[in-house]
Amino acid sequence: MPxxxxxxxxxxxxxxGMAIDHLDGRIxxxxxxxxxxxxxxxxxxLGVARGTVQARLxxxxxxxxxRGFGPEVDPAALGYPVxxxxxxxxxxxxxxxxxxxxxxxxxxxxxxxxxxxxxxxxRLVARSNADLQRVIDRVVGFDGIVRASTAIVMENPVPLRIxxxxxxxxxxx
Amino acid sequence: MPxxxxxxxxxxxxxxGMAIDHLDGRIxxxxxxxxxxxxxxxxxxLGVARGTVQARLxxxxxxxxxRGFGPEVDPAALGYPVxxxxxxxxxxxxxxxxxxxxxxxxxxxxxxxxxxxxxxxxRLVARSNADLQRVIDRVVGFDGIVRASTAIVMENPVPLRIxxxxxxxxxxx
DNA sequence: CATCCGACTGAACAGATTGCCCAGTGAACA
DNA sequence: TGTTCACTGGGCAATCTGTTCAGTCGGATG
Numbered sequence: 001m002p003x004x005x006x007x008x009x010x011x012x013x014x015x016x017g018m019a020i021d022h023l024d025g026r027i028x029x030x031x032x033x034x035x036x037x038x039x040x041x042x043x044x045x046l047g048v049a050r051g052t053v054q055a056r057l058x059x060x061x062x063x064x065x066x067r068g069f070g071p072e073v074d075p076a077a078l079g080y081p082v083x084x085x086x087x088x089x090x091x092x093x094x095x096x097x098x099x100x101x102x103x104x105x106x107x108x109x110x111x112x113x114x115x116x117x118x119x120x121x122x123r124l125v126a127r128s129n130a131d132l133q134r135v136i137d138r139v140v141g142f143d144g145i146v147r148a149s150t151a152i153v154m155e156n157p158v159p160l161r162i163x164x165x166x167x168x169x170x171x172x173x
Numbered sequence: 174m175p176x177x178x179x180x181x182x183x184x185x186x187x188x189x190g191m192a193i194d195h196l197d198g199r200i201x202x203x204x205x206x207x208x209x210x211x212x213x214x215x216x217x218x219l220g221v222a223r224g225t226v227q228a229r230l231x232x233x234x235x236x237x238x239x240r241g242f243g244p245e246v247d248p249a250a251l252g253y254p255v256x257x258x259x260x261x262x263x264x265x266x267x268x269x270x271x272x273x274x275x276x277x278x279x280x281x282x283x284x285x286x287x288x289x290x291x292x293x294x295x296r297l298v299a300r301s302n303a304d305l306q307r308v309i310d311r312v313v314g315f316d317g318i319v320r321a322s323t324a325i326v327m328e329n330p331v332p333l334r335i336x337x338x339x340x341x342x343x344x345x346x
Numbered sequence: 347c348a349t350c351c352g353a354c355t356g357a358a359c360a361g362a363t364t365g366c367c368c369a370g371t372g373a374a375c376a
Numbered sequence: 377t378g379t380t381c382a383c384t385g386g387g388c389a390a391t392c393t394g395t396t397c398a399g400t401c402g403g404a405t406g
Contacts, residue, residue, distance in 0.1 A: 019252055028244060035242040040363060049384050054365085067245040069208035071201060073335040077238040078342045079192060085258075085287065085294055087324075099330040106337035114258065116324035121258055122331070125338065151260075151289035157272040158295070162246040164279035165298065169251045213392060222355045227394085348406090355400075364391070371384075376377100 020065060023048065025170020027056055028066070032163055035069065080107070080125040082132050083153040086139065087118035094144025095119070101142045107135045118149070193238060196221065198343020200229055201239065205336050208242065253280070253298040255305050256326040259312060260291035267317025268292070274315045280308045291322070 020028070026046055030037070039057065043050040060066045075083070090098050095113070102108045102122060111122040124139065126132035132152070140148045193201070199219055203210070212230065216223040233239045248256070263271050268286070275281045275295060284295040297312065299305035305325070313321045 028246060032243045032246075035244070038363060050364095051366095051385090052383055055382080063250055064247055065250040067247050069242050069244055070205045071208070071242055072240040073201060073205075073339060074237055074240050075335070075338060077236055078338060080338065080342075083285070085285075103331050106341040108331060109335065109338070110329070110333040111331035112256070112258075112326045113328040113330065114324035114326050116322070118324065121324060121326075123333075149289070151287040151291065151294060153285040153287050153294075155286040156283070157286065158276055158281060158284035160283040160296075162248070162282065165248060165251060165253065165282070166246060168279040169253075211392060223393095224356090224395095225354055228353080350405075351403090353401085353403105356398095358397085359395085360393105362391100362393070365389095367388080368386085369384100371382105373381090373383105375380080 020060070020166070020170050022170050023052075024056055024060060024065075025166050027053060027060070028166045028170075029163055032166075075109070075125040080127055082126040082129055083156075084124045084126070084132055084136075084150050085153070086122050086124055086136065086148050086150045088120040088122065088139075088148050089117075089146040090119040091144045091146050098142060098144040101144075102139065105135070105138055108139065124150075193233070193339070193343050195343050196225075197229055197233060197238070198339050200226060200233070201339045201343075202336055205339075248282070248298040253300055255299040255302055256329075257297045257299070257305055257309075257323050258326070259295050259297055259309065259321050259323045261293040261295065261312075261321050262290075262319040263292040264317045264319050271315060271317040274317070275312065278308070278311055281312065297323075 023046070027042065030042055030045060037045075039053050040050055043053045046053065057066070061068075075081075088098070098120065099111065102111050102120075107125050109123045109125060111120060113119060114121050122139070124132070124135055126135045129152070132150075136148065136150060139145070196219070200215065203215055203218060210218075212226050213223055216226045219226065230239070234241075248254075261271070271293065272284065275284050275293075280297050280299060282296045282298060284293060286292060287294050295312070297305070297308055299308045302325070305323075309321065309323060312318070
């Protein structure tokens with residue numbers, strides 16, 4: 001039987017990061033929307049052979065485009081309904097120590113070093129606003145941290161998402 | 174055969190969010206470390222019956238503790254290696270419009286409304302530092318936004334994580 | 347104290363899925 | 377032209393899933 005797969009060959013290698021083609025995009029989006037469906041069901045939905053989906057998925061994972069399929073855990077449901085962002089100013093040369101310190105605090109969900117006013121920015125969670133004080137004390141109670149400024153999250157109108165970016169990356173280039 | 178499962182009954186309901194017990198914690202951590210293993214393999218590793226793991230997983234999901242298993246996509250691998258955080262000041266009463274506007278920008282990966290200096294905080298990605306300018310222009314090019322201050326991410330010493338928090342939630346309580 | 351209930355165990359079953367293999371086709375490329 | 381690569385469509389054994397069942401145990405209830 002003739003294969004009309006030719007139109008799929010759109011992939012181009014970029015200097016930074018791999019590009020993904022339309023089929024890759026559809027795989028990721030489908031997976032994001034219904035994470036439980038397997039390779040077989042995906043191949044049916046996408047109208048391609050199972051082996052193709054399997055190969056694409058393998059490539060996406062070894063490319064690093066898909067890092068993994070870990071469970072998305074809701075801190076609020078764990079009893080940590082308060083989220084905050086803290087901007088930290090670090091004493092010169094203490095960066096590494098501060099990183100190591102913050103990595104030991106479970107309530108620090110992520111940490112970035114940044115340009116701009118602060119030197120670092122981290123996302124915190126806490127059991128309550130009162131508990132946030134405890135967390136911040138623990139975060140800031142370290143010699144290398146000069147100052148911290150905290151913004152408490154009230155609403156989260158756009159939860160962490162990737163689909164629109166994937167669609168843009170897959171379509172437009 | 175006698176079952177020694179009694180020691181597992183530790184769960185307590187909290188006013189905000191469900192608590193998780195030790196077994197729940199081990200399930201989540203195991204799943205986070207090796208997302209591809211199935212229920213059967215988990216039951217073997219954890220030394221409990223398959224039905225138990227299955228029931229726990231179902232409960233964790235209906236509880237909302239586990240939101241889903243969507244693929245973790247790396248924006249850098251998609252060609253968006255630059256991440257930034259933008260703090261936005263919003264004109265009074267324009268919040269809803271700004272939310273809607275930002276939701277249409279694929280490079281806006283998440284958006285929060287916050288207390289503190291700014292009114293909103295969003296995470297952006299871009300193809301390059303130059304491209305970040307385009308993204309910011311698009312974000313800020315909206316009437317309701319008074320001012321934006323951006324911090325570019327250099328390093329990410331602690332990538333978004335949940336395991337330490339899960340372990341604390343499962344053990345401590 | 348007797349009983350009920352919820353959670354767990356261990357086992358079973360059919361049906362579906364996975365991992366793996368293969369030969370053949372078509373497009374791009376040298 | 378010949379090679380390489382991606383995809384198709386098929387098949388196979390091994391595994392896993394979804395589901396059900398009876399039985400055990402501890403905690404809570406009355």
